[in-house]
Amino acid sequence: MSAPGSTPPGPGSPGPVPRVSAFAPLANKSFLAMWTANLMSNVGGWMQNTGAAWEMTSLTQEPIFVALLAAAGTLPMFLFCFFAGILADRFDRRRYIICCQIWMMAVAATLAVLAFLGKLDHWSLLGLSFCMGLGNAMNAPAWHAVVPEIVSGPQLRPAIALNSAGFNLARTIGPVIGQLLLSLVGVFLLFAINTFTYVGVIFAMRAWKRPAEARAAQRREGFAEAARAGIAFVRGSAELRAIFARGLCFFVPGIALGTLLPVIGRFELGLDEFDFGILYGVFGVGAVAAAFAMPRINRLLGADRANIWAMGVSAAATMLAALAMVPWVVGIVVAINGACWITVIANNGTSVQMILPNYMRARGMAVHQMVFFGAMVVGSLLWGKIANLFGVQAALIASSLALVPLTVLAASIRLPGSTTPRV
Template sequence: MPFRLSTPRAFLPLRHATFRTLWLATLASNIGMWVQNTGAGWLMTSLDPAPLMVSLVQAASMLPVFLLALPAGALADIIDRRAFLLGAQAWILAMALLLAALTATGSLGAWGLLALTFAIGAGSAMNFPAWAATTNELVPRDDLVGAIALNGIGFNLARALGPALGGFAIAAAGPEAAFVLNAVAFLVLILALIFWRRPPDPKGRIPKEHLVSAMRAGLRFVSASPAMRAAILRACTFFLFSAAVWGLLPLFVRQRLGLGPEAFGLMLGVMGGAAVAAGFALPSLRGRLDRSGTVFWASLLISLAMGILALSTHWLPAALGMLLYGAAWIAAGSTLAASAQLAAPAWVRARAIAIYQLSFFGVMAAGSALAGWVGGRFGVPIALGAAAVCGAVATFAVRGWRIDSVAVAPPASTAPEPQPEAPAAELHALLGEHSGRVLEVVRYCIDPGEREEFLKAMQEVRRVRLRSGAVSWRLYEDVAHPERWVELWAVESWTEHLREEARRTDWDRAALARAAALHRAEGPPEAARFLNVEP
């Protein structure tokens, strides 16, 4: 029998040519970004070595995600995603070239470095949700989870290579060389996006959403999605305390270990290498632990890693700490990201991912700045030790919020969904984007003996309505006739009402059918729609 080498499972999504091209280009841009971050962090230790200022470099790169992620996600859902991604990369390229020029001429101060780091972070903030949502377009559903994991592997491979490359570039030609390398890397991604021929969006009869209403719809979806809320909470508690390493590592290497930029880059490279190795090991780990368990043990491991760093005065135990830190980071980070992406349907995916990223990047910025303040007052080792202890305590505190507790779809039901009558012809001219709010009503007749079961079913119906676009929802029981119930919810406009059906998933339809099946009268529950009219 001839011997054949099989493709490792982690690499299967790369068989899709477009995904492969964009993945490789994104890998190049991520390497450039880590080169840039390494250069900026090290340059600040020369411009202003105060712990707070050094930690603010990391905060400045993450804060834009907190400020811009939601509008970026909304735009990525409602305009051409390829053009949006091209614009974000062009902005990053321009800011990287400006940073390199100012550094080379000696015209850059500490606050100027923070401002340009913030500007580059703004481009990245626009890029993150759009790229994450694009993955679904590039691979079939069977390869989606693998593609998400491969994106994480690529990011951490860049983390392994970029800091080391940045450290050697700084040693050889100064921080400006790191900034030039970042610009070149983003030029590669721009070229890949130019050659990507994305199929045009299908033209539907419903107009595209506007930015503000799209942002509100994204927020409503996340607030009504238990799986998204759990992923966000677990991510916030994980990244808030683990961000201490990102904010303090340049000072830790320079002052605590007494080493130079090459060692700083290599420390980050050790962490990135461990993350890549852990990424390949995750598929076998998932067979033994569910997603919640993976995040729990990874959170404890990263706390242990920070504790080792806090006690280290030599590069060898520090490297061990960074090794554990990198493995825990990818295990928790990729698991949380996959949970968030799988919890969001296509129509709101970029917005949901943006809100998830907004949350954890925001707490990372806060955690990095907080660690810098503690480090300035009490010393870097104390700050790292405090982060380790607080991180471990927080891990146990949020353990009950399970990210793999997505409910199984309700049993299939033959009960038809309530269908309202068609609009009257004389009102057609009033129905559209500017119609004003639409009140939707469904009337149920429920056996009083099934009251508790009905209320339980309506809890999920409420979440379905809110996820699909409702701005408010109420359920009323007739005090004179306890078998009579009225469900009311409002949407922003007639156009928003038309979007409701397109937004529902199979799970949502099953939940609605489950509630309708409890109706005890002839025919389905009565449904109606009312247009808000100002007298």
């Protein structure tokens, strides 16, 4: 049902898009505190991710191992995210998030100790990346579910875009700082810094006073009952299925460039540590720019057409990178892909948030994350294998060509939307 006081959209239409500033949610002190803490944590996370990717290319030159590293971090999202969503809908989300942050802090500390002692090999790097992905998988549904508890109504879409922008701003800053420190000190320092960045998120969550009505809206179902209810809700929602189908059309072929970026940067372009960090960072530059421009883009095109344009542009840009494998061209293409990814992710995520009632929000977002990360795992392994067999250029060309008919297919599926989230 629509929130009290809202105007229901007309038949077949998502309704008018309110004119809300991209920065409006930052006026909310709780949202600002958590956004800032999460930004710092993500900076540490991207320092660690980029350092881990560089370290893997130092341990082996096989593209498949770089792809396995990407898959190790995302596979837990596919395997455990729904389980995490059930837990986040059953228990207090604030305390639950704090426990997840402590787990990820412990994993980062383990990486730092092994790297310092010189005991980190490619298998332990893969295993601990999986453990870090497990922490992210358990944390993500609850984190997404608390956003509508902090901001609501017309501010929800820019709040989600700001969260994505913060993630990608960290992706801009983290790799550059991380690779600079790596060249001066070593990879263990990147893991150590990331360990301490979780402290800010823990304190921000402890300071947040969760609304009583949000706690009351959660249903204390048994585990099996909650799982059945969640599956039944998702299966019965044609709107959710439409969003998931559109996401699969983009994320499976679209992940090729991101998956192969460590191989492209180090072996195809011959970059050093610092330039490698910049190449990673420009993805975030494009993503942040798109996030800030998104309210205007969505007013001009609508979220549905904005996503289709993003998919088409991403296909063309990836083909350009494959045909002109030089640093400045690849850098521009990576930035363009960052803008395309943030557009699709933010608009899809907002549509899911607006469809889900509060008592089902974590489970619904968990399924959304499962589809997203499952597509990334499949795409990462697929394009990594193709690159192993036929070369990086062939993998990029194939992914670009595959994205063309899938964009046409996505255009035939309307992106659901509404003006307000359900309660």
